[in-house]
Amino acid sequence: MANHSQVIFLVSISLLSLLASQICCLPLSVSNRWIVDSKTGQHVKLQCANWPSHMSVMLAEGLDKQPIKHIILQLHNLKLNCVRLTWATYMFTRYSNNTVQQTLDSLGLANTKAGITEHNHDVLTMTHPQAYVYVVDQLAAQNIMIISDNHISEPKWCCAPDDGNAFFGDTSFDPKEWLQGLSMAAQLLKDKPNVVVMSLRNELRGPLQNTNSWYGNMTQGAQTVHQGNPNVVVLISGFYNDNDLSFLKDKPLNLTFKDKLAYEVHAYTVSDPSSKEAMSSIFYHPQTGQCMKSRKLGDQVEVNECKRVSGWSLNGTQIKFQSRRKVKCLKANGDGNPVLLTKDCSNTNQTSWKPITESGMHWATVDAQGNQLCMQKDANSSTILTAKCICADSNSSCMDNPQSQWFQFVSSNVK
Incomplete structure (x- = not known):
């Protein structure tokens, strides 16, 4: 050009x-x-x-x-x-x-x-x-x-x-x-x-x-x-x-x-304009420029480089991940605990998520005590856990930084 x-x-x-x-x-x-x-x-x-x-x-x-x-x-x-x-x-x-x-x-x-x-x-x-x-x-x-x-x-x-x-x-x-x-x-x-x-x-x-x-x-x-x-x-x-x-x-x-x-x-981390792959959804973490993916061992999820991270979808209030013909649901496990992937999607309380801010980037669930918890990248590792939501209401006095809790569904053809 x-x-x-x-x-x-x-x-x-x-x-x-x-x-x-x-x-x-x-x-x-x-x-x-x-x-x-x-x-x-x-x-x-x-x-x-x-x-x-x-x-x-x-x-x-x-x-x-x-x-x-x-x-x-x-x-x-x-x-x-x-x-x-x-x-x-x-x-x-x-x-x-x-x-x-x-x-x-x-x-x-x-x-x-x-x-x-x-x-x-x-x-x-x-x-x-x-x-x-x-x-x-x-x-x-x-x-x-x-x-x-x-x-x-x-x-x-x-x-x-x-x-x-x-x-x-x-x-x-x-x-x-x-x-x-x-x-x-x-x-x-x-x-x-x-x-x-x-x-x-x-x-x-x-x-x-x-x-x-x-x-x-x-x-x-x-x-x-x-x-x-x-x-x-x-x-x-x-x-x-x-x-x-x-x-x-x-x-x-x-x-x-x-x-x-x-x-x-x-030019985003999730961009690959030359790819011949079909478009699919990834779960992007803007603060780190990385994407949510399942760990190789265990059922925890983490943020990591945006390669081989497609397969995410939103089905009603459930966030699902499909890999090797297996479909798992994203499951909350309590305040401060890692988010898990589970084959059992029947427990709609623990596997129910919704965006609670206008941006659509605060993904929250409700624990057994009725507390609202948001998905968040752990400050000391790549692990994703749930924690008290940061600046998710309209309170103008909140001066904390909520970016660790921002996650976004993005269409991408990254391989």
Whole structure:
């Protein structure tokens, strides 16, 4: 793709692993495989944190925990010069007139509202687009560049192949509404020079994927953003959760501009774009970048490298693992004890699990005493056990780190 004056962005779950620079070289353009200063041609290297703003509250996360200036200061401490700030299409097309306060009230998030009132009270009366721009402006004041990322259509956690937001024509992915959202966002951000890149869509996926629809819609999307804001680099994703752009070898995207076009590839530990294997489910632990698998000896499970870890499935409230024609259920064994795999799936109390947070990443069970316990990686080993759930409610005062308890079903073709 470099021969077409285009560039591929390698995106991890939380960081774009490039080097930092000051916000001094705007606007940006593309030259062969490089992002450059449009005026001088000097290479500009980005190091970006991912800041979610696409969930049901439709507000940059963490504003109920700390003042926004404190959050941005941490970006500087990490020597980051860029933020990938996500948004949901409906933020602009359906809920653009709703205030943050109205949304919090409709969701019953009293504790979150109290936290925002304490730390960032100004955003409560803003509409969602206004609150998004407010975050953009606060980042600009601290010399932080922005990749504005259309993450999903309906405000919620991403990404599953059957979540209704996977590909053009899906139940919640109307191409016309998507274009409307892109146009509104581009117009809203056109006078914000620190918005240097606009990503058309995060992680296209699912059974509806096809090249004809991709070429038609991506062409319209790219032209829509470029017309609304010709200064930004337009970032384009491919198939299978941004893991496949191979079809471009045979047919490059035909656009009226070249020096503002880039492609993104999401290179996860669980990714294997060249694999010929069928897609299946794995159970991913984002904190370690590893996957859940059964131990070679015994019935315990652990996190380990993401190879030969397929075979997981969710059947009602039971998490099942199939290996060598044997199906076992994931079983809780009490607070602080390792999770086990059992052939006996009849004990629905010990083998019943459900996601208890909006992200879908806290998997909990209930013990004999009625206590809710979450799956968790042991701090001193690779073992997975159950423990008291960390920050799984809406209490804004919880400052503990819950990442050891985050597990996610991911579709993958890893061998």
